[in-house]
Amino acid sequence: MAELVLAYYVLLRSIVRAHPELRRCRTRCRHCRIFFLTHPRNAGRRDLGCPFGCQEAHRRRQSSARSTAYYQDEEGKQKKRQQNAKRRQPAAPKAPPPNPPPKTSLPWPRPILDYLLMVTSLIEARAVSLVELLEMLRRVVRQHSMARTRRIDQIIARLHEHPP
Ligand SMILES: [Zn+2]
Numbered sequence: 001m002a003e004l005v006l007a008y009y010v011l012l013r014s015i016v017r018a019h020p021e022l023r024r025c026r027t028r029c030r031h032c033r034i035f036f037l038t039h040p041r042n043a044g045r046r047d048l049g050c051p052f053g054c055q056e057a058h059r060r061r062q063s064s065a066r067s068t069a070y071y072q073d074e075e076g077k078q079k080k081r082q083q084n085a086k087r088r089q090p091a092a093p094k095a096p097p098p099n100p101p102p103k104t105s106l107p108w109p110r111p112i113l114d115y116l117l118m119v120t121s122l123i124e125a126r127a128v129s130l131v132e133l134l135e136m137l138r139r140v141v142r143q144h145s146m147a148r149t150r151r152i153d154q155i156i157a158r159l160h161e162h163p164p
Pocket of ligand 1: 030033034049050054055
């Protein structure tokens with residue numbers, strides 16, 4: 001994990017160096033303190049959560065706090081009683097569910113992809129589509145694993161020449 005964060009920082013630094021106009025978009029997560037790039041409309045803000053989980057966790061906490069507050073007030077309690085009464089009634093026979101639309105599962109978490117979409121769109125100064133992004137990521141991952149395969153091959157070859 002530390003290695004990944006380091007690689008991410010090196011990349012972030014090189015992006016900001018190559019695109020000085022993005023320097024003002026660089027900000028720090030107020031929860032975990034990691035640096036990340038934010039959308040220009042949020043440039044200069046220091047109260048943001050990072051897209052690597054903190055933003056999402058914060059949203060979840062807030063929405064559960066909201067629903068707790070809602071059910072705590074009297075109107076909410078009333079509504080909950082009605083819902084429970086409804087739940088106790090026998091359910092009407094249901095029609096078979098329509099075929100659900102095919103769900104494409106993405107190889108990376110959606111918040112991370114959304115973040116990368118924003119960053120690549122900023123860097124390329126155009127709207128990068130999700131499909132394009134996935135293509136880019138696939139190329140990068142393939143190059144990485146090829147490099148790793150080569151490295152492992154080299155290590156094995158060396159071990160053959162000079163057994164430990
Ligand atoms: Zn964070």
